[in-house]
Amino acid sequence: MIVIDTGNHIAALAAKMAKPHVIAAYPITPQTTIVERLAQYVENGEMDAEFIRVESEHSAMAACIGAASVGARTFTATSSHGLLLMHEMLHWAGLARLPIVMVNVNRALGPGWNIWSDLNDSLSQRDTGWIQFYASSVQEAYDNIIQAYKIAENEEVMLPAMICYDGFILSHTSMPAEIPEQHEVDKFLPEYKPAWKMDVEKPATHGNIVPPEYYIQIRYDMHLAMERAKKIIQEVGEEFGRKFGREYGLIHEYRCDDADYVMVTMSSIAAEGRVAVDRLREKGEKVGLVNLRTFRPFPREMLKYDKMIVIDRDISPGLGGVVYNEIRGNGSEVYGFMAGLGGMDVSYKDIERMYELAKQGKEGLYPLEVK
Amino acid sequence: MMVAIKDLPLDEKILKGHAACPGCPITIALRIALKALGEKTMLVIPASCSAVVQALYPKTAFNVPTLNIAFEASAAAASGVSSALKALEKEDVLPVVWAGDGGSYDIGLQALSGALERGTDFIYVCYNNQMYSNTGIQRSGATPYGAWTTTTWKGKEEHQKELAEIVMAHHIPYVATATIAYPTDLYEKMKKAKEMKGPRYIEILAPCPPGWRFDMSKTVEMSRLAVETGAWVLYEMVDGKMEFTGYSKRLLAGKKRKPIKDWLKMQGRFRHLTEEDIEEIKKEIDAKWDYYMKIYGGNEDGK
Ligand SMILES: Cc1ncc(C[n+]2csc(CCOP(=O)(O)OP(=O)(O)O)c2C)c(N)n1
Ligand code: SF4
Numbered sequence: 021m022i023v024i025d026t027g028n029h030i031a032a033l034a035a036k037m038a039k040p041h042v043i044a045a046y047p048i049t050p051q052t053t054i055v056e057r058l059a060q061y062v063e064n065g066e067m068d069a070e071f072i073r074v075e076s077e078h079s080a081m082a083a084c085i086g087a088a089s090v091g092a093r094t095f096t097a098t099s100s101h102g103l104l105l106m107h108e109m110l111h112w113a114g115l116a117r118l119p120i121v122m123v124n125v126n127r128a129l130g131p132g133w134n135i136w137s138d139l140n141d142s143l144s145q146r147d148t149g150w151i152q153f154y155a156s157s158v159q160e161a162y163d164n165i166i167q168a169y170k171i172a173e174n175e176e177v178m179l180p181a182m183i184c185y186d187g188f189i190l191s192h193t194s195m196p197a198e199i200p201e202q203h204e205v206d207k208f209l210p211e212y213k214p215a216w217k218m219d220v221e222k223p224a225t226h227g228n229i230v231p232p233e234y235y236i237q238i239r240y241d242m243h244l245a246m247e248r249a250k251k252i253i254q255e256v257g258e259e260f261g262r263k264f265g266r267e268y269g270l271i272h273e274y275r276c277d278d279a280d281y282v283m284v285t286m287s288s289i290a291a292e293g294r295v296a297v298d299r300l301r302e303k304g305e306k307v308g309l310v311n312l313r314t315f316r317p318f319p320r321e322m323l324k325y326d327k328m329i330v331i332d333r334d335i336s337p338g339l340g341g342v343v344y345n346e347i348r349g350n351g352s353e354v355y356g357f358m359a360g361l362g363g364m365d366v367s368y369k370d371i372e373r374m375y376e377l378a379k380q381g382k383e384g385l386y387p388l389e390v391k
Numbered sequence: 392m393m394v395a396i397k398d399l400p401l402d403e404k405i406l407k408g409h410a411a412c413p414g415c416p417i418t419i420a421l422r423i424a425l426k427a428l429g430e431k432t433m434l435v436i437p438a439s440c441s442a443v444v445q446a447l448y449p450k451t452a453f454n455v456p457t458l459n460i461a462f463e464a465s466a467a468a469a470s471g472v473s474s475a476l477k478a479l480e481k482e483d484v485l486p487v488v489w490a491g492d493g494g495s496y497d498i499g500l501q502a503l504s505g506a507l508e509r510g511t512d513f514i515y516v517c518y519n520n521q522m523y524s525n526t527g528i529q530r531s532g533a534t535p536y537g538a539w540t541t542t543t544w545k546g547k548e549e550h551q552k553e554l555a556e557i558v559m560a561h562h563i564p565y566v567a568t569a570t571i572a573y574p575t576d577l578y579e580k581m582k583k584a585k586e587m588k589g590p591r592y593i594e595i596l597a598p599c600p601p602g603w604r605f606d607m608s609k610t611v612e613m614s615r616l617a618v619e620t621g622a623w624v625l626y627e628m629v630d631g632k633m634e635f636t637g638y639s640k641r642l643l644a645g646k647k648r649k650p651i652k653d654w655l656k657m658q659g660r661f662r663h664l665t666e667e668d669i670e671e672i673k674k675e676i677d678a679k680w681d682y683y684m685k686i687y688g689g690n691e692d693g694k
Contacts, residue, residue, distance in 0.1 A: 041474075044467075044471060069478065073509065074467060074505060078463070079466075082460060082471065085464075085471060086468035086473075087478075088475075089468075090472050090476055091479060092475035092478055218433055220430055220431050225459070226456075226458050228451060228457070229442065229447050229448060
């Protein structure tokens with residue numbers, strides 16, 4: 021069935037169809053309409069879940085951790101400052117290996133207050149042990165949420181997963197999305213069977229003091245799980261493709277086959293970038309685009325193109341673009357642009373311009389350093 | 392009917408080999424509490440001495456499922472546990488937070504208030520040793536006036552706040568205080584709380600030998616004297632109805648409180664106090680009891 025609705029409403033629908041037992045969430049622009057919609061689903065009986073109306077995002081994540089520790093499937097959603105307030109608990113969820121699924125609607129950080137899209141909120145959670153998906157359309161947001169549960173809950177993975185998409189550009193824009201039937205989703209995403217849980221029949225302590233010889237093992241296991249997740253993300257993405265006709269992997273290549281230059285980006289800039297690629301191709305430019313679907317695990321080994329132009333909607337002060345710096349040094353010729361900070365529009369024309377600038381050997385913060 | 396100490400269940404949920412200091416009030420209190428709560432209990436424990444007392448991974452001395460959580464997050468995590476138990480139809484299992492005063496009075500107050508206001512089905516226990524002992528004896532919102540800590544070297548200049556009263560303002564079904572010198576009182580309160588629904592709060596005064604600077608053989612004595620001097624008060628509030636218990640009930644009925652000086656002089660943390668400081672503490676305790684007398688007194692059984 022095709023549904024035309026905003027990214028947030030479609031995300032709430034995906035969360036509902038994934039059938040979490042417990043939702044704990046707190047409002048923040050531009051995520052709020054997800055929480056509102058879920059509260060409504062629960063109140064009118066469309067959704068059989070416990071909804072915890074917590075007093076902060078820190079508590080939202082703590083509650084999800086508590087619930088997941090008892091073996092519940094959980095969901096939460098946030099943005100920006102809410103995500104930052106969760107930071108301590110994000111690490112906790114990662115280290116506890118709890119497959120919590122969360123939507124983060126990307127939004128810039130204050131001061132000054134800015135509610136528009138920017139990826140610095142989620143990118144600064146890079147090392148928390150969360151799988152991070154980025155969607156470039158409302159459809160992808162839906163598909164990523166459903167798949168995220170299956171990937172996170174896989175026994176070879178057992179890591180929390182964050183689905184990110186741009187504030188307003190996707191969260192508040194109505195777009196069509198193909199929504200499968202509930203029974204199809206149920207078949208794809210069976211009931212959660214936790215690998216560990218708190219159980220009065222089998223009393224155990226979780227998270228007490230861990231000496232270094234065990235701690236290093238726990239960290240290493242987490243790293244290996246993230247590595248294994250690459251394979252699982254691929255497999256689940258292919259299975260999703262077979263069932264629903266839309267196949268996914270870690271990256272999505274667009275007209276890259278004979279490309280001299282490959283543009284690399286994530287989130288909605290990728291959608292705009294594909295328009296730019298088509299226009300440049302018409303002019304005879306051999307250019308393609310790679311959309312990173314996952315930022316963690318990072319598909320570094322898949323990004324083997326001679327020349328790359330990375331467009332970051334983020335900035336790491338003192339270093340530059342975050343994605344650019346994750347790729348740099350892989351043997352390719354890499355040009356980096358930072359653009360669209362604080363929700364500044366990045367149109368296909370801007371992307372075409374960045375391509376021209378890169379060809380001249382230029383890079384930097386667009387349009388302040390280069391334009 | 393009052394339970395006698397010989398009637399407490401023999402089953403021990405605190406195993407041998409825990410990592411508490413000798414004379415630690417935490418293990419004494421938790422041992423009694425778990426006798427009342429039984430095996431269908433899940434503990435949620437924030438950063439605190441209790442996180443250490445469990446012993447090091449891969450061992451544990453606590454024989455009930457235990458979830459360790461970040462310092463300020465125990466009430467929120469317990470909310471999640473509680474909701475999950477409901478969603479998974481395991482409502483016969485009770486989540487119990489076991490947190491220090493730092494994790495309750497200070498950094499965890501917001502999460503505690505939120506969980507109480509939401510009507511979370513759980514018991515929140517604050518064992519109050521009147522400072523942050525895990526990090527080496529720093530002041531907390533529960534540290535009394537004049538007490539030495541490693542962040543109040545000359546003695547704390549402020550009085551402690553009354554968390555139980557803040558909790559009462561949430562109008563929850565059960566609020567009680569206890570201390571380890573009166574194990575049957577503690578046991579009965581835990582038992583009563585266990586049978587109820589919704590948020591229940593129990594605060595236990597927990598004299599800590601290294602933190603308060605007294606000999607490890609004196610924990611129980613220190614606890615008893617706190618009650619006898621009126622520095623600590625035993626009561627329970629059921630659905631808004633206040634009742635003093637044990638020795639505190641006798642004090643409310645007119646029995647004379649022992650001099651506060653007797654309690655203060657047993658503790659190295661008060662060694663430096665001047666007569667004026669002692670007078671300041673005495674005044675605070677007198678005022679507290681005057682208030683109790685006015686509100687709850689005048690009734691022979693202290694009801
Ligand atoms: C966010 C955060 N800040 C600080 C700490 C350090 N810390 C751990 S336990 C503790 C004090 C605990 O005091 P209390 O709650 O009274 O329990 P006690 O140690 O007395 O048992 C502190 C400050 C921490 N773990 N997390
Ligand atoms: S410092 Fe005090 S509260 Fe902490 S373990 Fe030792 S005796 Fe117990």
